[in-house]
Amino acid sequence: MKNVQIYEKLAKKYDLATKVVSFGIEELWRKKFVKIIKKQIKNGTLLDVASATGDMAKSLDFEKMYLLDPSSEMNKIAKEKLKDKNVVFIEDFAESAKIPQKVDLITAFMAVRNFDDLDKGIKNLDKYLKNGGYFAIVELTKSNSLLFKLSMFYMSKIVPIIGGFITGEYESYKKFDKMIKNICDEDILKNLDGYEIIEHIRLFPPIASLIIARKNG
Numbered sequence: 717m718k719n720v721q722i723y724e725k726l727a728k729k730y731d732l733a734t735k736v737v738s739f740g741i742e743e744l745w746r747k748k749f750v751k752i753i754k755k756q757i758k759n760g761t762l763l764d765v766a767s768a769t770g771d772m773a774k775s776l777d778f779e780k781m782y783l784l785d786p787s788s789e790m791n792k793i794a795k796e797k798l799k800d801k802n803v804v805f806i807e808d809f810a811e812s813a814k815i816p817q818k819v820d821l822i823t824a825f826m827a828v829r830n831f832d833d834l835d836k837g838i839k840n841l842d843k844y845l846k847n848g849g850y851f852a853i854v855e856l857t858k859s860n861s862l863l864f865k866l867s868m869f870y871m872s873k874i875v876p877i878i879g880g881f882i883t884g885e886y887e888s889y890k891k892f893d894k895m896i897k898n899i900c901d902e903d904i905l906k907n908l909d910g911y912e913i914i915e916h917i918r919l920f921p922p923i924a925s926l927i928i929a930r931k932n933g
């Protein structure tokens with residue numbers, strides 16, 4: 717679970733650095749994600765996984781929200797952003813966290829690639845989703861396209877320079893590249909076999925996928 721130590725160091729400048737290195741694309745994906753989710757479910761109890769600085773909870777603004785992230789520095793920033801909301805912070809890993817109640821929606825935006833054990837993480841989270849509830853995921857996933865290869869080059873060679881300049885953490889960005897796994901859509905979908913897939917689209921640029929799944933039962 718060492719990538720968390722890196723996130724701890726990046727937390728204070730995470731929002732700015734992410735905006736710059738992604739050219740604002742992550743924010744466009746987030747808006748699209750929220751719009752698609754809201755077509756299925758408008759309110760209820762949310763569990764946002766790998767919640768970082770709390771932007772997903774802020775955008776969805778559900779009645780009751782659990783934010784799950786092992787990084788205390790990220791949680792500190794999220795707490796400040798969400799101080800007027802009904803939020804419970806759970807400082808733990810997706811693979812081991814215990815959530816006090818079952819929820820209507822689980823969101824994992826640029827999250828699951830960070831799990832040390834993807835299968836264990838999704839299986840544990842599934843325990844806390846109500847039947848008929850939604851599991852919504854956006855993740856960078858592999859493809860054979862030239863654009864994907866170029867973006868991997870960008871992330872391993874250029875992002876550490878720009879991100880390092882903004883945060884003063886060049887070495888941390890370089891470490892990320894080695895630590896974070898490249899996964900494909902299938903690695904996620906194989907864990908969702910008790911679910912109906914409502915949406916499964918490739919985002920633009922085609923380096924990430926959006927999946928919305930409804931739990932059967």
Ligand SMILES: C[S@@+](CC[C@H](N)C(=O)[O-])C[C@H]1O[C@@H](n2cnc3c(N)ncnc32)[C@H](O)[C@@H]1O
Pocket residue numbers: 717719720723765766767768769770771772784785786787790808809810811824825826827830831832
């Ligand atoms: C790329 S950020 C997530 C972005 C965020 N979901 C958003 O909406 O902006 C990755 C986050 O994953 C967290 N993380 C790392 N390992 C984790 C794990 N095993 N379970 C849950 N969160 C984890 C990190 O602490 C970090 O805050």
